[in-house]
Amino acid sequence: MDSSTSPKSPQTPKTTGGYSFDVEAQESSDAGDGSPSVSSGAVCQRCGTARQTVVFRQITYEVRQGRRRAARWQPLLRDVSGYVAPQELTALMGPSGSGKSTLLDLLAGRKTAGRLAEGSSIRFNGRRPTSAMLRRNVGYVEQTDTLLPLLTPSEMLLYTSELKHPHTMPRKDKQQLVDALIEKLRLQDCANTTIGSSLARGISGGEAKRVSVGLTMITCPAVLLCDEPTSGLDSWNQHAVVEALRDLARGGIAVASSIHAPSPDTFALFDRVLILQRGRAVYFGETGEACSRYFAEQFPALRPMRPWEGVADYIIDVTSSKHLGERAASEFADAYAASELCRSNEAEMEALLAAAPHQDGNSHKHSRARSLLQLGGPQGTITPWWWGLWVLFRFRTVRGYSRPVWVLPRALSPLIPVFLLATVYWGLGNNIDVLHVTSIAGVLFMWTTSAAYGSMGLMPTIIEERAVFLRERADGLYTPATYLLYKLSEEFSVSLTVTVPYAIAVFYIVRLQGSLALFWLVDVVTTAVATVLALLVGALAPNQAVAGMALPMYTTSLLYFSGFLITWGNIPPYWIWYSVIAYLRYAWGALMVNQFEGDRNIPAYGGVPVLQYYDLENVNKWAWLGWEALFFAAFTAAAWAALSLVRHQRR
Numbered sequence: 001m002d003s004s005t006s007p008k009s010p011q012t013p014k015t016t017g018g019y020s021f022d023v024e025a026q027e028s029s030d031a032g033d034g035s036p037s038v039s040s041g042a043v044c045q046r047c048g049t050a051r052q053t054v055v056f057r058q059i060t061y062e063v064r065q066g067r068r069r070a071a072r073w074q075p076l077l078r079d080v081s082g083y084v085a086p087q088e089l090t091a092l093m094g095p096s097g098s099g100k101s102t103l104l105d106l107l108a109g110r111k112t113a114g115r116l117a118e119g120s121s122i123r124f125n126g127r128r129p130t131s132a133m134l135r136r137n138v139g140y141v142e143q144t145d146t147l148l149p150l151l152t153p154s155e156m157l158l159y160t161s162e163l164k165h166p167h168t169m170p171r172k173d174k175q176q177l178v179d180a181l182i183e184k185l186r187l188q189d190c191a192n193t194t195i196g197s198s199l200a201r202g203i204s205g206g207e208a209k210r211v212s213v214g215l216t217m218i219t220c221p222a223v224l225l226c227d228e229p230t231s232g233l234d235s236w237n238q239h240a241v242v243e244a245l246r247d248l249a250r251g252g253i254a255v256a257s258s259i260h261a262p263s264p265d266t267f268a269l270f271d272r273v274l275i276l277q278r279g280r281a282v283y284f285g286e287t288g289e290a291c292s293r294y295f296a297e298q299f300p301a302l303r304p305m306r307p308w309e310g311v312a313d314y315i316i317d318v319t320s321s322k323h324l325g326e327r328a329a330s331e332f333a334d335a336y337a338a339s340e341l342c343r344s345n346e347a348e349m350e351a352l353l354a355a356a357p358h359q360d361g362n363s364h365k366h367s368r369a370r371s372l373l374q375l376g377g378p379q380g381t382i383t384p385w386w387w388g389l390w391v392l393f394r395f396r397t398v399r400g401y402s403r404p405v406w407v408l409p410r411a412l413s414p415l416i417p418v419f420l421l422a423t424v425y426w427g428l429g430n431n432i433d434v435l436h437v438t439s440i441a442g443v444l445f446m447w448t449t450s451a452a453y454g455s456m457g458l459m460p461t462i463i464e465e466r467a468v469f470l471r472e473r474a475d476g477l478y479t480p481a482t483y484l485l486y487k488l489s490e491e492f493s494v495s496l497t498v499t500v501p502y503a504i505a506v507f508y509i510v511r512l513q514g515s516l517a518l519f520w521l522v523d524v525v526t527t528a529v530a531t532v533l534a535l536l537v538g539a540l541a542p543n544q545a546v547a548g549m550a551l552p553m554y555t556t557s558l559l560y561f562s563g564f565l566i567t568w569g570n571i572p573p574y575w576i577w578y579s580v581i582a583y584l585r586y587a588w589g590a591l592m593v594n595q596f597e598g599d600r601n602i603p604a605y606g607g608v609p610v611l612q613y614y615d616l617e618n619v620n621k622w623a624w625l626g627w628e629a630l631f632f633a634a635f636t637a638a639a640w641a642a643l644s645l646v647r648h649q650r651r
């Protein structure tokens, strides 16, 4: 395993796959926020992204804890300083809960709660970050992978590339970039293997993690932040992932990654390490010998390193408060704050800021900039909506259609209700005695009910896909409206087709009356409403369990008020409002009028004409179909709002 290349040694990085920064300083016209700038270092040969040095000083980050009046600001990070430099791979280490993810989130502008205290400052090339600038310059690899299990790494990267580069860029150029990334991340062996999931085995965890890194590298960010990219991996895969990060760093990117217990070989791949403990820095400096020497000199009473221990394990173990108690633990942070190393780091940061092309100063008034804490807001996409829809269709829908487990449940699930309706009510539709009138009303009721329940099976998939949606949306791959359109058209294209033969079969076998077109359209619109409801509940519900309960309960409640089980006149006055907004009432009402308007005098119970008995005598069936379609429009708007506004991710 190669762990040799030092960032200190001057070198001309290879331009492997175009992910490399030119060593000559060049003028860049894109600082990511639209303003021209001159980088302190170089620009990427491929995309012109300027190198970025991230300097963070005296970061104190607090969240509000406790209830209402008793709530107080609790610091999660205190006076943490350091930097992430181009061409360097920086490790963030520390016991669980020490604040590594919090710091990475802050640097990436992904915090949605809490505040940065007075005096905290984060600078990218000397400049206060804005949302647009962070989005352009920072790649963030989350702890959990959010990949599409049906695609291969090569397809996953191409799919992301299609959505992250202008649609006018030729496909072969995008493919070349993908091929270069595959080579850079050493994914050649699994490039065409299906990614898979926990249920269907695919590529390994380490390969999946490198694909996740690749997704953020598609647009060639200048800074790459990774939150525990090696968690859950064996030491071989850990090493492979960190090696890939090290290669990216050597190409000119500033890379920081949190990591737990790296093996000595893997730890040696890092250039620098920031060790946190209880939200405070206990060491920031070079890895390896320098790190162990610092602890040996500062704390001579510490136990010596055991022969089988790596430096990383040793430092984390000796500084871990589980052995020391809180007071002794803070002594490490106090000692570091008073150390020569800390002073020299401060001087280095001053020098980096002084050499930076922008001089926003350390004015603390703006260091709490909302943009820094709230990157997750509305954002644009690089490609137009129709391109997003086309790419989603090309990579996701087509792949779904090719799988029997996707198509068969959708195509065959209406078969059982259709079979039951056709065999139980065979030829009943033109029979006109009182009992049969009620049975026919029941057939129509069951027809709408089956359509309403049929789409509920979608919800688990929608919730499973939610993490992918949230990540891709945050990455600006598409808007919630495009995603909604994609999901609806994916489902409609199947349901429009399969409902035709089923509607014809039931209509003729049961010998129903009226318009076959309306009978089919009611089924289509009811399925559409149920589909968008599944998307709405999937977007709103915090988890599978809540979603799995909410939609069936809501749909069942509609059955009471659709006009069949209790006629309109018998609904208690305080429930009438619910009947008015029960979309199934309009579906069933339209079907009833369709069935009985040819002969309005057919009697129901008590000899009352059937449409009068069910309070439908003044109903226009097409108008009621239109009302149901309006419910579809309203639920679609609600689903769009939920997808846009509900985050499910508080950081």
Ligand SMILES: Nc1ncnc2c1ncn2[C@@H]1O[C@H](COP(=O)(O)OP(=O)(O)OP(=O)(O)O)[C@@H](O)[C@H]1O
Pocket (backbone or CB within 6 Å): 063, 076, 094, 095, 096, 097, 098, 099, 100, 101, 102, 103, 113, 114, 650, 651
């Ligand atoms: N929004 C928040 N509100 C309250 N506490 C929070 C919030 N975010 C993080 N914390 C707390 O801050 C501490 C640091 O969390 P963080 O996730 O940064 O730790 P970490 O070092 O990354 O841990 P691990 O290695 O286990 O991922 C934890 O005790 C966590 O519970």
